[in-house]
Amino acid sequence: MFASWKSTLLQSLLLASSSLAFENPIRAPAPDPSLVTADGVYYLTSTSYDKITIVRSQTLNGLIDGEQRTIWTDTNTTRNANMWAPELHQIDNVWYMFYSSCDSAQPCCDSCSTRVLRGCDSAGPYDCEFEHLADLIPPEGQRGGRDDNFAFSIDGTFLQVPGFGRYHVLSIRDKEFNQALAITTLDTDEWTVGAWHVISIPDQPWERNVTGAASIPQADLVGVNEAPHPLVHGDDLWLCYSGSNCGTPNYSLGLLHWNGGDPLLPSSWDKTGPVFAQANGLYGTAHNSFFTSPDGTEIWNAFHATKQAGGSCGGDRFTSAHIVTFDENNVPSFGEPRPIGEVQVPPSGEQA
Template sequence: MRLRSLLAAGVVALLGMTTSAAGTFTNPIKRNGPDPWLQYHNGAYYLATTTWNSTITMRRSPTLAGLDAAADTVVFNLAGRANGCCNMWAPEFHLLDGPNGRRWYLYYVAGQNVADYNPTQRLHVLESAGTDPMGPYSFKADLGTDWQLDASVLTVGGRLYLMGTYGGDGAGQSNFIQRLTNPWTLTGSRVRLSSPTYAWERQTAPVNEGPEPLYHDGKVMVVYSASACWGPDYKLGLLTLTGSDPMNPAHWTKRATPVFQRSDANSVYAPGHNGFFKSPDGTEDWLVYHANSSASGGCDMNRSTRAQKFTWNADGSPNFGTPVRLGTTLPAPSGE
């Protein structure tokens, strides 16, 4: 019996050399994972990130630590779509009620296969056949006919709104909002949600982008990315719906200071393009984002996906803390 115990302990020790300890994880959770979107659903984490090619891929794992080694599964191929075949960025999948029942709607950015691809980037949406985040998916709609990025969906009073990023009106790259009659159909005009007005939103370039919904204790908020993604000072800002109408710019209040930014002490630069997810037991709130490990890092596929738990301030606003150094052992989300 003594020998058997020693052998078992040796196996555990050997496994511990190659996997995270039970109940912990370390960042990054995906090494080449810009623009991450992560959700926990029916016992597993699902992660999608920018591929910069003609595929949309997703990873699945029962633990956060397991995402790093999980396989990328192609959930949709864009090849053959004339106005959105290539350069896939910023995928997000939202479980929404629509005319076809409860489905996942996967929003993404893609453009044409041309030398100067950036002006051709547009918003698009897929619909799942059922309630599996990995699909299968079918193409549902193009969302707009001009340059737009970073689609997300806001829900207020049972109504859906598409948020996105647009830069064609001389105010710098800005966030906009527009009504949806269903998850794939826009109605009315888009309205400006935020523009880069503060100095910390204009470092290297004037940018507001990547608006993401956040809800807490009846408060509706939007967290967005600010300044140039190709500089070290890319960071997160906060909007709060202080009125009742999300389509009225006067009903939104922008916080005057950023809520998440670089940490030179922890070698984390350009933390941004975030999302939110709940722990498996629903008791914790988590932030997922990408960042670089060098001040000279760029806006490319070398950005890595990272996650950390956050808390709430007394006024109901999020307290994201400081971005954690890569390799730091962190407790896994509660309920794993």
């Protein structure tokens, strides 16, 4: 036992002295993170409200004070407020930025819609000059809300389903005015979308949990499904998403597992959750993205959290990272959030 203790201590000391070891948070403030790796470099974007930025670093630990560039500002008042949840995606070798924003001349948030910027075909997105490409809103009568004409939408992501095609997945209001997950076909030649189809509503207790909230959200904001992001491992595909309101400590991650059916049908998605929730002094541990280790052998979860025990939707949220593992049946395990400042082994293949 003594030898084992000495070995563990030695490993901890070596890890702490390594330039590649990292501690959470990896970036602060940084809510709604989207983290990707390309050619051994990490690129992180997150909500900055009045602009969109990208931070880059060769190490996860280096993102805390990494090189940052503003890649998008907007003078168009119909879309230059509340720039939320930017996401980086490389499609046909071109970098795109999916995001949502609102009309600065109107109160938040009914005017918010999902949009996409086009970058370039470079190895990484940092040096791209981005331009507004499209607002990803379907025709009237094919949207959300009680009359299928409510254009509110946030947290858009890109999804490719083998044998079916390309989709845009997002959070909208359904006919009961739940904040729900919806999916639509995405034409990446014309950059248009079809009708929104709701595939998940907040119908589970963990998706409507206000226990411990600093302030109780208004009634139509209690139940939440938002922030979808694809997870692919082997032959399995999931949509990870966030349930419960961000202003509670219970903001957590759930999974929709695709069972092989038509992606536009709710019956094609099997729900489980929560799979990742508050622990070790981190609250509201959700709104995530997935990234691969530099050598491509591991999948990691980048998520935001807050130290506020009552939860938070504000600028005090930070980005942390945790490895995702898979069992013999290819079921993902997210573990639990590690304490702030705990020294951790970096992603495989990382080089300073």
